[in-house]
Amino acid sequence: MTSCRVIGLLSGTSMDGVDVSVAELRLIGDIVELRPVGHTELPYPADLRTALLGVLPPNGTTAEQICKLDTAVGQAFAAAAAHAFATIADGRADLVASLGQTVHHWVEGNRALGTLQLGQPAWIAEATGLPVVSDLRARDIAAGGHGAPLAGVLDRLWLRDSTETTAALNIGGIANITVVAPDRPALAFDTGPGNALLDAAARMISGGVWHQDVDGDLAAQGTVVPELLDVLLADPYYALAPPKSTGKEHFHSGYLTSALEKVEHVAGDDLLATLVELTAATVADACRTHGVTRVVASGGGVRNPTLMAALRGRLDPATLVTSDALGLPSDAKEAYLTALLGFLTWAGSPADTTGTTGSRGPRLLGTVTPGNGPLVLPSPATTQVTRLRVRDGDKTAEKAGETHARA
Numbered sequence: 001m002t003s004c005r006v007i008g009l010l011s012g013t014s015m016d017g018v019d020v021s022v023a024e025l026r027l028i029g030d031i032v033e034l035r036p037v038g039h040t041e042l043p044y045p046a047d048l049r050t051a052l053l054g055v056l057p058p059n060g061t062t063a064e065q066i067c068k069l070d071t072a073v074g075q076a077f078a079a080a081a082a083h084a085f086a087t088i089a090d091g092r093a094d095l096v097a098s099l100g101q102t103v104h105h106w107v108e109g110n111r112a113l114g115t116l117q118l119g120q121p122a123w124i125a126e127a128t129g130l131p132v133v134s135d136l137r138a139r140d141i142a143a144g145g146h147g148a149p150l151a152g153v154l155d156r157l158w159l160r161d162s163t164e165t166t167a168a169l170n171i172g173g174i175a176n177i178t179v180v181a182p183d184r185p186a187l188a189f190d191t192g193p194g195n196a197l198l199d200a201a202a203r204m205i206s207g208g209v210w211h212q213d214v215d216g217d218l219a220a221q222g223t224v225v226p227e228l229l230d231v232l233l234a235d236p237y238y239a240l241a242p243p244k245s246t247g248k249e250h251f252h253s254g255y256l257t258s259a260l261e262k263v264e265h266v267a268g269d270d271l272l273a274t275l276v277e278l279t280a281a282t283v284a285d286a287c288r289t290h291g292v293t294r295v296v297a298s299g300g301g302v303r304n305p306t307l308m309a310a311l312r313g314r315l316d317p318a319t320l321v322t323s324d325a326l327g328l329p330s331d332a333k334e335a336y337l338t339a340l341l342g343f344l345t346w347a348g349s350p351a352d353t354t355g356t357t358g359s360r361g362p363r364l365l366g367t368v369t370p371g372n373g374p375l376v377l378p379s380p381a382t383t384q385v386t387r388l389r390v391r392d393g394d395k396t397a398e399k400a401g402e403t404h405a406r407a
Contacts, residue, residue, distance in 0.1 A: 007085060010334055014199060015173075020080045020088075025339065025343040036332075048072050056249070071120060073120075074122065075123050081124050093130060096121075096130050096133070098342075099134075149178070150353070156186035160186075162182070165291050166293070167295045193282075197279075198276065219306045227263045295315055296326060298322060327392050347381050348381050
């Protein structure tokens, strides 16, 4: 049995700050047990967030900017890891896993050719003294996958005993789903924009004062503009077959400006209402295509009641719950995913992304940066992991399907 306490770190495509979790993980045969210890979010300093947003398309950038941001993000992640180590973990942790900050995801047609995550792991190792598993996407791309969404690794293990066709939905800047069905292999893909265009629109209509439409309040006051929604839904990305991935290099402010040029003037609240409907429609269409009857949602988007209401309407008769109902906090599921990915690599258990990212087979993901002491890895796992149990104190959900039925 391999066990360790892992600090998971990432910053999503919304670039708000660092999501951090602490998880206790144990490998027992072909089962991983995950007990959430705690989580938090530490906002980026305002100047760092502004600088990160400034290098995204359609803006240009330089090697100097990327170098400085790689260091600054690494330092922000190091501070978050040190904070979690001292507070949430009570000074007890064995490993840090970092997904970094994605600033570019290189996709041409239906192939991912490269990806870039910032946040030098050396800063994290120096601040905590712990080994760090990072750069978790690149190996998957080298193996023919998209490197995203890696959530499929957790979701297929977590939901595989469910008796109905379930979609695990994460709504960050980009939305993605993992479809797990009793009678066919799992698949996962990015459905399109989650909050990316909503945030871009909030900045656009406020002259950069607002970074988001808090709680979807403005969108709730607006009316969907059918002509604009039709223009947005005509994007060829939605018709691509999975596996597929996308990012802010596609869905950005320039993309939104081009769409608006094709219709009559659209008021700010109507623009936000239309973009809420775009996210809801593209998620629901993807779920319906694959026969989904229940959706388990997580990510920042679940805190937007206007978006959640639109999703419920579009998904009906499929039901919508949050991952909290199954034991994983909806605002930290991706951070716990990061902890799981780092743990699998540390334990020598390849992550299975076949059918989800499109890779040629299970791979050990990432690179390892030593901590203060000699790098001593545990004996590698001898069996492929097939299931994930989420523990809550002494209460164990033996099967995701049983927990799912109680949700």
